[in-house]
Amino acid sequence: MSSIIAKSLYKSYNSVNAVDGIDLSVKSGQVFGFLGPNGAGKSTTIKLLTTLIPPTSGELTILGINAKENPLQVRHRIGVVLQQPSYEPSLSVEKSLEKYGLMWDVPGKIRKKRVEELLSDFDLNEIRKKKTEDLSIGQRRRLQVAREFMHDMDLLFLDEPTIGLDPSARRNLLDFLKMKVKDGLTIFFTTHILTEAEYICDEVAIINKGRIIAVDSPDDLKKRFGSKKTIKIHLVQVNEK
Numbered sequence: 001m002s003s004i005i006a007k008s009l010y011k012s013y014n015s016v017n018a019v020d021g022i023d024l025s026v027k028s029g030q031v032f033g034f035l036g037p038n039g040a041g042k043s044t045t046i047k048l049l050t051t052l053i054p055p056t057s058g059e060l061t062i063l064g065i066n067a068k069e070n071p072l073q074v075r076h077r078i079g080v081v082l083q084q085p086s087y088e089p090s091l092s093v094e095k096s097l098e099k100y101g102l103m104w105d106v107p108g109k110i111r112k113k114r115v116e117e118l119l120s121d122f123d124l125n126e127i128r129k130k131k132t133e134d135l136s137i138g139q140r141r142r143l144q145v146a147r148e149f150m151h152d153m154d155l156l157f158l159d160e161p162t163i164g165l166d167p168s169a170r171r172n173l174l175d176f177l178k179m180k181v182k183d184g185l186t187i188f189f190t191t192h193i194l195t196e197a198e199y200i201c202d203e204v205a206i207i208n209k210g211r212i213i214a215v216d217s218p219d220d221l222k223k224r225f226g227s228k229k230t231i232k233i234h235l236v237q238v239n240e241k
């Protein structure tokens with residue numbers, strides 16, 4: 001089964017085609033990576049797939065639901081962490097998690113249990129009483145991602161979740177995500193970093209200027225694009241001799 005099916009998806013802003021005719025099929029129970037340079041259209045695609053903005057044209061089915069006709073049904077079953085920071089400055093870390101659970105109508109007992117689990121999983125226990133505005137950038141990002149796991153969902157969209165994280169926090173997050181996928185979650189994940197995609201993704205799409213230029217397993221992408229790099233290095237060595 002596919003969690004995401006997009007057909008000829010377009011999004012234009014005046015003269016710019018931010019998303020320029022994308023076709024996507026993302027299988028359930030996998031991590032799908034979306035890789036591309038600045039301005040490629042990654043965040044715009046996430047906003048389209050999560051129904052936060054309407055497409056200029058195209059068809060979109062999320063978890064079997066027609067997303068254009070039933071955006072609210074879609075939003076109840078997905079999670080999304082956008083690229084820009086979102087937090088309430090005066091709330092403490094634990095209160096922020098708690099409030100997010102309340103917003104999603106998570107029953108009290110489960111809410112409390114999840115807050116404790118997430119504080120531990122995201123290494124936030126030591127700073128649980130700190131106000132969000134006093135957190136470092138990486139701590140804030142960890143909280144922003146942790147919060148999304150307060151509620152149940154079938155499909156999660158993460159827009160560059162590891163930006164600002166130190167190597168150990170990055171590894172922690174990727175391993176946490178892998179575990180969630182084993183439990184049945186599907187993840188759509190954007191990044192600039194190929195090694196990160198390799199570590200976590202089952203399939204990767206490369207996007208540039210609003211168009212998908214390749215979709216493959218990370219290994220096969222490396223084989224296809226990796227060989228070009230080798231030739232380049234070889235030529236430099238020949239010139240030096």
Ligand SMILES: Nc1ncnc2c1ncn2[C@@H]1O[C@H](COP(=O)(O)OP(=O)(O)OP(=O)(O)O)[C@@H](O)[C@H]1O
Nearest residue numbers: 013016018036037038039040041042043044045083
């Ligand atoms: N609200 C908007 N109004 C006008 N142009 C926009 C808007 N949102 C995005 N764009 C343009 O669409 C293109 C794609 O932007 P997008 O944010 O999707 O890129 P991205 O791949 O997420 O880049 P980054 O890696 O920097 O986050 C860019 O040229 C951007 O300037």
Ligand SMILES: [Mg+2]
Nearest residue numbers: 042043044083
């Ligand atoms: Mg972006």
